[in-house]
Amino acid sequence: MFQSSKEQIKNIVKFMEEKLKNISNDNKFNGFIIFLFHIFIQLISFYFLIFGKIGLIFYATIIIWILILFSNIYFRGCILTKIERHLWNTKDWSGPYFLYCQLLFPNISKTMIENLFICKIILIATIVFIRFLFRY
Numbered sequence: 343m344f345q346s347s348k349e350q351i352k353n354i355v356k357f358m359e360e361k362l363k364n365i366s367n368d369n370k371f372n373g374f375i376i377f378l379f380h381i382f383i384q385l386i387s388f389y390f391l392i393f394g395k396i397g398l399i400f401y402a403t404i405i406i407w408i409l410i411l412f413s414n415i416y417f418r419g420c421i422l423t424k425i426e427r428h429l430w431n432t433k434d435w436s437g438p439y440f441l442y443c444q445l446l447f448p449n450i451s452k453t454m455i456e457n458l459f460i461c462k463i464i465l466i467a468t469i470v471f472i473r474f475l476f477r478y
Contacts, residue, residue: 347417354421355428362429373429380422381438391469396477407466414459 362372390403414420423437436444436455443450443458 351417351421351424355425358425359429369429369431373426376422376426376429377438380420380426384439388466391466391473396473400473404470411463 358376359369359372362369362375365375366372387403387406390399391407394400394403410420417424420437423435426437427433427435434444436450439462440450440455440458443455447454
């Protein structure tokens with residue numbers, strides 16, 4: 343009846359792989375497209391959270407980040423990162439925001455990456471709180 347999150351992840355990854363074949367048959371290239379989309383979404387949303395006027399776009403960005411947080415909990419990680427890993431056929435990829443960590447600390451542990459993700463969520467929540475506090 344209900345699928346487990348692992349089965350859903352496999353189905354989502356396979357679905358995206360098939361849809362991306364309309365762009366290219368090269369999984370490395372398609373993974374790069376997902377990577378660009380991934381980094382674009384993160385940078386734009388950070389921009390609106392930090393510099394955007396508090397209004398509809400700001401609130402929509404907060405809702406998007408809440409959905410991202412819940413999806414990360416449900417799927418036990420970022421679904422876009424899982425798609426990138428699959429397309430690039432690697433297990434070492436931790437996502438675009440942790441690229442600098444992997445460059446600076448090549449032997450960084452999975453636990454450290456998870457802790458950095460938690461710190462990123464706390465930072466986002468702090469930014470939102472400060473923006474609300476000093477919005478006038």
